[in-house]
Amino acid sequence: MANTTNLSRPAAVRQRAVTMKDVAEHAGVSRTAVSFVLNNRQDASISEDTRARIKAAVQALGYRPNAGARALASQRSDWYGIVTEIVTAPFAVDTIKGAQDQAWLDRRFLLIAPSDQADAVGPNKGMEDAAIEKLLEQRVEGLLYAATFHRGVHVPQSAHEVPTVLINCFDIDGKLPSIVPDEHGGGRVAIERLLKAGHQRIGVINLDPIIPASVGRLAGAREALAEAGLELDPELVVTGHATADGGYDAACQILDRYPEKDRPTALFCLNDRMAMGAYDAIKERGLRIPEDIAVIGFDNQELIAAYLRPKLTTVALPFQKMGALGVQTLAILTAGQSIVANQQLVDCPLLERSSV
Amino acid sequence: MANTTNLSRPAAVRQRAVTMKDVAEHAGVSRTAVSFVLNNRQDASISEDTRARIKAAVQALGYRPNAGARALASQRSDWYGIVTEIVTAPFAVDTIKGAQDQAWLDRRFLLIAPSDQADAVGPNKGMEDAAIEKLLEQRVEGLLYAATFHRGVHVPQSAHEVPTVLINCFDIDGKLPSIVPDEHGGGRVAIERLLKAGHQRIGVINLDPIIPASVGRLAGAREALAEAGLELDPELVVTGHATADGGYDAACQILDRYPEKDRPTALFCLNDRMAMGAYDAIKERGLRIPEDIAVIGFDNQELIAAYLRPKLTTVALPFQKMGALGVQTLAILTAGQSIVANQQLVDCPLLERSSV
DNA sequence: ATCATCTAGTTGCGCGCGTTACTAGATGAT
DNA sequence: ATCATCTAGTAACGCGCGCAACTAGATGAT
Numbered sequence: 063m064a065n066t067t068n069l070s071r072p073a074a075v076r077q078r079a080v081t082m083k084d085v086a087e088h089a090g091v092s093r094t095a096v097s098f099v100l101n102n103r104q105d106a107s108i109s110e111d112t113r114a115r116i117k118a119a120v121q122a123l124g125y126r127p128n129a130g131a132r133a134l135a136s137q138r139s140d141w142y143g144i145v146t147e148i149v150t151a152p153f154a155v156d157t158i159k160g161a162q163d164q165a166w167l168d169r170r171f172l173l174i175a176p177s178d179q180a181d182a183v184g185p186n187k188g189m190e191d192a193a194i195e196k197l198l199e200q201r202v203e204g205l206l207y208a209a210t211f212h213r214g215v216h217v218p219q220s221a222h223e224v225p226t227v228l229i230n231c232f233d234i235d236g237k238l239p240s241i242v243p244d245e246h247g248g249g250r251v252a253i254e255r256l257l258k259a260g261h262q263r264i265g266v267i268n269l270d271p272i273i274p275a276s277v278g279r280l281a282g283a284r285e286a287l288a289e290a291g292l293e294l295d296p297e298l299v300v301t302g303h304a305t306a307d308g309g310y311d312a313a314c315q316i317l318d319r320y321p322e323k324d325r326p327t328a329l330f331c332l333n334d335r336m337a338m339g340a341y342d343a344i345k346e347r348g349l350r351i352p353e354d355i356a357v358i359g360f361d362n363q364e365l366i367a368a369y370l371r372p373k374l375t376t377v378a379l380p381f382q383k384m385g386a387l388g389v390q391t392l393a394i395l396t397a398g399q400s401i402v403a404n405q406q407l408v409d410c411p412l413l414e415r416s417s418v
Numbered sequence: 419m420a421n422t423t424n425l426s427r428p429a430a431v432r433q434r435a436v437t438m439k440d441v442a443e444h445a446g447v448s449r450t451a452v453s454f455v456l457n458n459r460q461d462a463s464i465s466e467d468t469r470a471r472i473k474a475a476v477q478a479l480g481y482r483p484n485a486g487a488r489a490l491a492s493q494r495s496d497w498y499g500i501v502t503e504i505v506t507a508p509f510a511v512d513t514i515k516g517a518q519d520q521a522w523l524d525r526r527f528l529l530i531a532p533s534d535q536a537d538a539v540g541p542n543k544g545m546e547d548a549a550i551e552k553l554l555e556q557r558v559e560g561l562l563y564a565a566t567f568h569r570g571v572h573v574p575q576s577a578h579e580v581p582t583v584l585i586n587c588f589d590i591d592g593k594l595p596s597i598v599p600d601e602h603g604g605g606r607v608a609i610e611r612l613l614k615a616g617h618q619r620i621g622v623i624n625l626d627p628i629i630p631a632s633v634g635r636l637a638g639a640r641e642a643l644a645e646a647g648l649e650l651d652p653e654l655v656v657t658g659h660a661t662a663d664g665g666y667d668a669a670c671q672i673l674d675r676y677p678e679k680d681r682p683t684a685l686f687c688l689n690d691r692m693a694m695g696a697y698d699a700i701k702e703r704g705l706r707i708p709e710d711i712a713v714i715g716f717d718n719q720e721l722i723a724a725y726l727r728p729k730l731t732t733v734a735l736p737f738q739k740m741g742a743l744g745v746q747t748l749a750i751l752t753a754g755q756s757i758v759a760n761q762q763l764v765d766c767p768l769l770e771r772s773s774v
Numbered sequence: 775a776t777c778a779t780c781t782a783g784t785t786g787c788g789c790g791c792g793t794t795a796c797t798a799g800a801t802g803a804t
Numbered sequence: 805a806t807c808a809t810c811t812a813g814t815a816a817c818g819c820g821c822g823c824a825a826c827t828a829g830a831t832g833a834t
Contacts, residue, residue: 081789083790092813092814094815094816095814097793098793098813101792103792106812107810107811107812108813109812126551126554126555127790127791128490128555128789129556130487130489130490131486131490131790131819133486133791133819134490134789134791134819134821135792135819136791136819148518152508155504155510159504159532162504172530174530176518196485196527199483199484201484201485305725306725306726306727339725342727364508365508365691365721369661369694371662371666371698435820437821447783447784449784450783450784450785450786450822450823451782453821453823457822459822462783463782464782465781465782468782487822488820489789489821490820491789491820491821492789492822493789
């Protein structure tokens, strides 16, 4: 789809930028020589002397390459694009950070486009497509498509025109490669930590049971328990709304259902926001964390986990790693090679703080 | 400064993109005609008929303009750059969002570069400069430089080569225009809200007293009190570390210092994290919010304010608005016009929730 | 019939750069 | 002295596009 923007707005008056031609004249050589030196080409022979003269001219004039022109001539932009919900997303920045850092290492540049995938069916439907369109107009060589919670997504058609990697989500329609957190492993790790601390009777505050996060984490939890010869008591699993209030309500249910001796000694909250509410329920009952009840969360939502009192032990979602791995995967794909697996799992590490 | 990246990496094999030439041939017209139609130029005359043929060809071939080539030819990129600490910053995203949305309205594109300004004196010193350098290589027409907490900054020299606007910070060295929150007004608004609820004896949990946020908010608070014929009791102002723990400690001090009848009935916490800690101190003492003690925060750190129980009434920092205003200001500057004021203040609105 | 004007386009230059093909001179081998 | 080879570059093309300058034909006025 072409756009039809009118470019006839008056340009700002500003002095012309220094070009290679200027550098060449200043150094008394041809523009080609400058190009060879700047691109550090081994096949061209330029004497040490003129090489130095050229570099001096670059310094003296403050020459700065024009990335657009370079991309035009070389037919490669060294740019990747990332599409993500930027604002509603406390996590999006971590993904971007991871991708950005890796891109930097690879001498590439990351273009970030906003999208409101959440309303993908709503009024902003067009915005995401337009964002991708814009990125393609910049001739990005590959796309990262990141979601803020693990789920299946429909990727706009235009994203298929360049190598695309999904982060924290997977392609419902097709075969686009994806990178997702190892929810299952994260569930294991959380329970193993509680078992190690001696807890046997563990309550679970669950998320909406159909989302991948819930399915995976619970399965992992069950597996870890099974290996210890234990089972997850279905009565101890209560589903809450994925907010602090939801966590509070769920925790109340669990805590109030049993006399003290049968009460679970630990709570596995499937996200940190619910853990935040659970804290309130526990404190309200005069119980101490972790002495009376240990709490373990999931997500490592810094602002919550690190500031709760006591600080929340939780399982981290590896956003930075996923972002970095996304760029690495893209690098492989854009080089025309094929990748190992269509879906890559990234570990969810345990973050020890003080609530267990 | 020129970079000397070697571009000789092998490019991915991919079919050539559709160009204007292809469209022109397909439509049986000259390339210029296509350009005129796509740019919607009024001064050129193209019949309705060929205009339609060209548009059809664009559709048929899936033509997409090459932004780089367009920028090269037109000498305007339509890009702005924004430099900000992306990861350590819960707020950075809001600024970006505001700027991004405004840029979108203005048919411009926002390039985001990371920077770790916090360690500007440390090992990452070079990174910020490099990031700006990269943006300038992309020929951005203007720069936004955003900080995550209101402060004075030193802006790298290269940022002076294009119009630059500072957001949430101000230029220590020079005269770069800036956009900052109206801390003073925010302080007023917070206190006025408490006064309206009937509170007269108000405790303040202060930030480091030398930072602009503290200075402004306190001054505003004093002014509001003065207008009600009241004064801020110096004993009721305690400075805490800007964390939940700091807020807890400070709140304990205030709450334990007085017998019940002399205890303040409201707490103005100069940031939400400290309010989070204050909540704990209050609840620990069996007091209710807001019945026994009202709490008002500052910053509107969503993840905290909206999830505390009861939800925290707080004064919002207008990051989105500042971002948007930044882009608008940049638009004025890049158009060669001059702006009204060198420093623009943006209102900090009160966000009513349930803690007052 | 002649000239001016308008319509509907086209030709061609240049943006800044990467790159291929060429060359003038120096050096070495025979 | 002659030819091949090497050194140290240079000339020229094209990437995709915007834009100023031009043109061929149609229309209208005198």
